[in-house]
Amino acid sequence: LVSTGTARPAGGVDGILPTLRAIVGEQGWTDDPAKLAPHLSEWRGRVVGRTPLMLQPSTTEQVAAIVRTCAEARVAIVPQGGNTGMCAGAVPDASGAQILVQLGRLDRIRDVNVEDASLVAEAGCVLADVKSAACAAGLYFPLSLSAEGSCQIGGNVATNAGGINVLRYGTMRDLVLGLEAVLPDGSVLDNLRTLRKNTAGYDLKQLFVGSEGTLGIVTAVAVKLYPDPGPLQTAMLALDHAGAAVLALAKLRERMPDRLLAFELIGARPMDFVLRHIPAARNPFDLRYEWYVLLDAAVPAAELESALIDLAAQQRIADAVVAKSHAEQTALWRLRHSISEAERREGPGIKHDISVPVGAIQEFLDAAEERLRARVPQAEAVVFGHVGDGNLHYNAHLRRDVPDADLGRLGDELTRAIYELVTEMGGSISAEHGIGVLKKEALRRYGNPVALAAMRTLKAALDPAGIMNPGKVI
Amino acid sequence: LVSTGTARPAGGVDGILPTLRAIVGEQGWTDDPAKLAPHLSEWRGRVVGRTPLMLQPSTTEQVAAIVRTCAEARVAIVPQGGNTGMCAGAVPDASGAQILVQLGRLDRIRDVNVEDASLVAEAGCVLADVKSAACAAGLYFPLSLSAEGSCQIGGNVATNAGGINVLRYGTMRDLVLGLEAVLPDGSVLDNLRTLRKNTAGYDLKQLFVGSEGTLGIVTAVAVKLYPDPGPLQTAMLALDHAGAAVLALAKLRERMPDRLLAFELIGARPMDFVLRHIPAARNPFDLRYEWYVLLDAAVPAAELESALIDLAAQQRIADAVVAKSHAEQTALWRLRHSISEAERREGPGIKHDISVPVGAIQEFLDAAEERLRARVPQAEAVVFGHVGDGNLHYNAHLRRDVPDADLGRLGDELTRAIYELVTEMGGSISAEHGIGVLKKEALRRYGNPVALAAMRTLKAALDPAGIMNPGKVI
Numbered sequence: 050l051v052s053t054g055t056a057r058p059a060g061g062v063d064g065i066l067p068t069l070r071a072i073v074g075e076q077g078w079t080d081d082p083a084k085l086a087p088h089l090s091e092w093r094g095r096v097v098g099r100t101p102l103m104l105q106p107s108t109t110e111q112v113a114a115i116v117r118t119c120a121e122a123r124v125a126i127v128p129q130g131g132n133t134g135m136c137a138g139a140v141p142d143a144s145g146a147q148i149l150v151q152l153g154r155l156d157r158i159r160d161v162n163v164e165d166a167s168l169v170a171e172a173g174c175v176l177a178d179v180k181s182a183a184c185a186a187g188l189y190f191p192l193s194l195s196a197e198g199s200c201q202i203g204g205n206v207a208t209n210a211g212g213i214n215v216l217r218y219g220t221m222r223d224l225v226l227g228l229e230a231v232l233p234d235g236s237v238l239d240n241l242r243t244l245r246k247n248t249a250g251y252d253l254k255q256l257f258v259g260s261e262g263t264l265g266i267v268t269a270v271a272v273k274l275y276p277d278p279g280p281l282q283t284a285m286l287a288l289d290h291a292g293a294a295v296l297a298l299a300k301l302r303e304r305m306p307d308r309l310l311a312f313e314l315i316g317a318r319p320m321d322f323v324l325r326h327i328p329a330a331r332n333p334f335d336l337r338y339e340w341y342v343l344l345d346a347a348v349p350a351a352e353l354e355s356a357l358i359d360l361a362a363q364q365r366i367a368d369a370v371v372a373k374s375h376a377e378q379t380a381l382w383r384l385r386h387s388i389s390e391a392e393r394r395e396g397p398g399i400k401h402d403i404s405v406p407v408g409a410i411q412e413f414l415d416a417a418e419e420r421l422r423a424r425v426p427q428a429e430a431v432v433f434g435h436v437g438d439g440n441l442h443y444n445a446h447l448r449r450d451v452p453d454a455d456l457g458r459l460g461d462e463l464t465r466a467i468y469e470l471v472t473e474m475g476g477s478i479s480a481e482h483g484i485g486v487l488k489k490e491a492l493r494r495y496g497n498p499v500a501l502a503a504m505r506t507l508k509a510a511l512d513p514a515g516i517m518n519p520g521k522v523i
Numbered sequence: 524l525v526s527t528g529t530a531r532p533a534g535g536v537d538g539i540l541p542t543l544r545a546i547v548g549e550q551g552w553t554d555d556p557a558k559l560a561p562h563l564s565e566w567r568g569r570v571v572g573r574t575p576l577m578l579q580p581s582t583t584e585q586v587a588a589i590v591r592t593c594a595e596a597r598v599a600i601v602p603q604g605g606n607t608g609m610c611a612g613a614v615p616d617a618s619g620a621q622i623l624v625q626l627g628r629l630d631r632i633r634d635v636n637v638e639d640a641s642l643v644a645e646a647g648c649v650l651a652d653v654k655s656a657a658c659a660a661g662l663y664f665p666l667s668l669s670a671e672g673s674c675q676i677g678g679n680v681a682t683n684a685g686g687i688n689v690l691r692y693g694t695m696r697d698l699v700l701g702l703e704a705v706l707p708d709g710s711v712l713d714n715l716r717t718l719r720k721n722t723a724g725y726d727l728k729q730l731f732v733g734s735e736g737t738l739g740i741v742t743a744v745a746v747k748l749y750p751d752p753g754p755l756q757t758a759m760l761a762l763d764h765a766g767a768a769v770l771a772l773a774k775l776r777e778r779m780p781d782r783l784l785a786f787e788l789i790g791a792r793p794m795d796f797v798l799r800h801i802p803a804a805r806n807p808f809d810l811r812y813e814w815y816v817l818l819d820a821a822v823p824a825a826e827l828e829s830a831l832i833d834l835a836a837q838q839r840i841a842d843a844v845v846a847k848s849h850a851e852q853t854a855l856w857r858l859r860h861s862i863s864e865a866e867r868r869e870g871p872g873i874k875h876d877i878s879v880p881v882g883a884i885q886e887f888l889d890a891a892e893e894r895l896r897a898r899v900p901q902a903e904a905v906v907f908g909h910v911g912d913g914n915l916h917y918n919a920h921l922r923r924d925v926p927d928a929d930l931g932r933l934g935d936e937l938t939r940a941i942y943e944l945v946t947e948m949g950g951s952i953s954a955e956h957g958i959g960v961l962k963k964e965a966l967r968r969y970g971n972p973v974a975l976a977a978m979r980t981l982k983a984a985l986d987p988a989g990i991m992n993p994g995k996v997i
Binding site: 506 | 710
C-alpha cells in the first residue's frame with residue numbers, strides 16, 4: 050500500500066462537519082465506514098485513504114457552499130467521480146483530514162441541442178449515459194473507454210480522458226466546448242457555452258481539463274456531438290511485428306480517411322492473459338500471433354474486407370477476421386476491454402501508460418526490449434495500446450521465480466528503464482492516465498523543470514490555500 | 524486614433540538599449556523611424572504607437588536574453604508577428620517606453636516528419652510558407668485565412684487563429700501539438716513535443732494559445748499535419764435568407780461527412796462592396812441575391828454537382844455555380860478574401876467578430892436587425908462569416924448622410940446593441956480576432972466577472988512585473 054503523504058493538521062475539519070452536513074442535507078452525506086470503503090480505495094487497492102465525511106452534493110450551489118466552507122477553514126477537499134482512475138487521483142490521503150466530495154448525484158443531462166450538435170451534462174453523469182443521450186437524439190458522443198459504464202463525465206474532463214476513439218475524435222479536451230467549475234475560493238466559473246469559436250480572453254476551461262481536481266471542481270460540461278458515424282465494422286488483424294500495425298494503419302487511413310474510429314494494438318502476452326482468465330474469451334484465429342490489432346471502421350463491410358484482403362496479399366498482415374454479427378463484434382471488443390482485469394488476475398504487474406511520437410512506436414518497442422533484457426531480464430513485457438496516437442500501455446510482469454524480496458527493487462528498476470527511454474525519445478510518462486498520486490514522484494523526476502515550476506505557479510495562484518486535492522499531480 | 528493607455532515610466536528603457544542591441548547584433552535591431560513605421564501602426568491605422576527600439580532576434584536564446592534583460596529592468600515588451608491582427612494586440616503603446624520584439628527572423632522550419640504527420644516551425648514563419656512546407660512533404664496544414672501570405676505562425680498561435688477551414692479542422696488550438704515559449708522571467712519552456720496524447724501535469728501550451736503575448740513569447744510551434752484532402756471543388760450558392768445556409772450545410776454534411784472544408788456566408792452588401800471596389804471582381808450569378816455561400820468540398824465534381832442540384836430542386840438554395848477551373852476557384856475565393864479590403868475602401872465601418880451557437884445564427888440575425896432598426900436606424904449591416912462554427916463578422920456602415928459629429932456616438936450605440944444581444948444569447952464578442960487593445964474595454968464590460976478575475980490571477984502569477992505586452996487583453 051502507498052499512503053499519500055501530504056496530510057495537513059486535522060485542526061479545522063471537525064468544526065465544520067455540521068455545516069457541511071447541513072449544506073447537502075440527509076441524502077447528501079455519509080460517514081458510514083461500509084459505505085465509505087469503496088470510495089476510499091483506488092480500484093486495484095494500491096492506495097487506501099481515510100475521510101471524516103463523504104459529501105454527495107446534488108447542485109452546483111451545494112458544491113460552491115462546500116468549497117466556501119472548506120476554504121474558510123482551510124480544510125482540504127478531494128473531488129471524486131466514478132473512482133475508476135489509474136493513478137489514485139480521486140482518493141483522500143491517510144490523514145483523515147480531507148473531505149471527500151463525490152459528484153455522483155450531480156447527474157442530470159441539462160440539455161441536448163441537435164441543431165447545435167452539443168450536449169450539457171452535469172459532472173456526475175456516467176459516460177455511458179451521456180453516450181446514450183446523444184444517441185437518443187440521433188447524434189454521437191465519441192469518447193469511449195473500458196470504464197465507460199461507471200466513470201463519470203466530470204472525471205473524464207478532470208483527467209482529459211483518452212480511450213479508443215482518440216484516433217478519429219481526439220481526447221476529452223478536444224470534445225469540451227465549455228464547462229462550469231467551482232474555484233478554490235468557492236466562486237462559480239460559468240463557462241458553459243457551446244461556442245465553436247471564442248477568443249475573448251484566456252481560454253480558462255483548458256486549465257481544468259486534465260488538472261485532476263487540483264484547480265477546482267468541474268460541476269458540468271458542454272461537449273461536442275458528432276453525426277452518427279453509421280454502422281461500424283469490427284475486425285481483428287494478426288501481425289508478426291508491431292511496426293506492421295503502424296504501416297497497416299497508414300494504408301487503411303489512405304483508403305478510408307476519417308472512417309477509422311479505433312485501431313488498437315494487442316501483444317501476444319496480454320492476449321494470453323485474457324484467454325486464460327476471462328470466461329468465454331477465445332482467440333478468433335487458429336494460431337497464436339505476436340501482435341494483434343482490433344479496429345472499428347465506419348465503412349461498408351465489403352469495403353473493409355477488400356482493404357484487408359489487399360493488405361494480406363501484400364503480406365502486410367498475417368491474417369484478419371471481420372466480425373459478422375453484433376455478437377462477434379462484442380466478443381472481439383471484450384478481448385480488448387478485459388485486458389486490465391486479466392492482468393490483475395495474472396498477478397502483480399508494473400504498469401506504464403506512455404506515449405511516443407506515432408512514427409517512433411517500433412523504435413521504442415525495440416529499444417525498450419533491449420533495455421529490459423539488459424537491466425531487468427526477469428521481466429516480461431505486456432504491451433497493448435493505441436497505435437494511432439502513439440500511446441502504449443507498456444506493462445510488465447516479473448517471472449514467477451523472482452523472490453518476493455526482489456519484486457520492489459526490480460519493479461522500480463524496470464520503471465526507471467522505461468521512463469528514461471520515453472524521456473529520451475521526447476515522449477510522455479503519462480499519456481492518458483494522468484498523474485494523481487502514483488506518478489507524482491515520476492513527474493518530479495522526469496518532468497521539465499521549467500514546466501514544473503510554471504505548474505506550481507499556476508497551482509499557487511489559483512489555490513493559494515492549497516485546499517484542492519492537495520498532494521496530487523504536483 | 525486610439526492611444527493605448529497603460530504606459531509605465533520610461534526610466535529603465537534607455538539604460539538597457541545598448542545591452543539589447545548587443546544581444547541581437549547589427550542585423551537584429553532598428554530605431555530608424557522609416558523602418559519602424561509599419562510596425563508601429565495597426566494595419567487600418569486605428570492605433571499608432573511608439574518604441575525606442577525594435578529587436579528582430581534570430582534565435583530562441585536571443586529572445587530569452589532580451590526578456591531577461593527587460594525583466595530585470597522592468598521594461599515592457601510587445602511581441603509582434605506579421606502585424607495583421609484585427610485588435611491592435613501587436614503594436615506598442617504611445618509611451619515610447621515599450622520594446623518591440625518582432626519575430627520575423629525566427630523563420631526556420633525546424634522539422635517536417637511524414638511518419639508522425641507533424642511539423643515544427645519557428646514563430647516567424649509566414650503561414651503560407653508553413654502550408655507550402657507541409658505540401659512539399661505530401662501532407663496538408665489546414666489553417667487558412669485571408670492574411671496567410673503575411674501573418675506568422677507564432678501570431679496564429681498567440682491569437683488562436685480561426686479562418687475558413689475551422690469547420691473541418693478546428694482553430695489553431697486544435698492544430699498545436701507543442702510549443703516553445705520564453706516566459707516573462709526569461710526562462711525557456713521547451714514543450715515542443717509532437718505527442719498526440721499527454722496527461723503528465725497541466726497542459727501548459729494551452730495557456731499560450733490565444734493569450735496574445737501577455738503570458739510569454741511563443742518562439743516555435745509543433746503542429747499537426749493532415750493527409751492531403753485531395754482536389755477541392757469550389758462552389759458558390761445563392762440564397763434568399765441566411766437560415767437556408769445553416770440548413771444547406773446540414774444537408775451537405777450528411778452527404779459528404781468530413782469532406783466539407785469551408786462554408787462561408789457572404790451577405791449582399793459585402794458582395795456589393797467587393798464588386799464595386801476590387802478590380803476584376805464579378806458576380807458569378809446574373810442576379811443580386813440576399814445571401815451567398817462559398818464552399819470547398821473534397822469530393823469529385825460530379826458528387827458536389829449532384830448534391831447542389833438536389834438542394835436546388837428542393838428549393839433549399841436559389842442557384843449555384845461550381846468552379847470549372849483553378850482560375851475560377853481563385854476568382855470565387857478572391858471575392859471572399861477581398862471583403863476586408865473592400866470594406867476599407869467603402870469607408871469607415873464598425874466591426875464585430877462575434878459567435879453564437881451554430882443553431883442560433885438565423886435567430887441572431889433576425890434579432891440583430893430588429894435592434895439596429897430600433898436603436899441605430901442609420902446603420903446598414905455588412906455581414907459575412909463562417910456558418911459551420913457560428914462565427915459572424917457582423918459589421919456595419921452608417922449611411923453617408925449621417926453628420927460626422929454623430930458617427931462616434933452612433934457607432935458606440937451600435938456596438939452596444941450587438942454585444943448586448945450576443946451576450947444574452949451566450950455568444951462571444953470576439954470569436955477569432957482576440958481582444959488586443961481595441962476590445963479590452965468590451966471584454967471588461969461584457970465578460971463574466973469570475974472569469975475576468977481568474978484571468979487577472981493568471982496574468983499576475985505568470986508575469987508579476989507586468990512586462991509582457993502590458994495593456995493588452997486584460
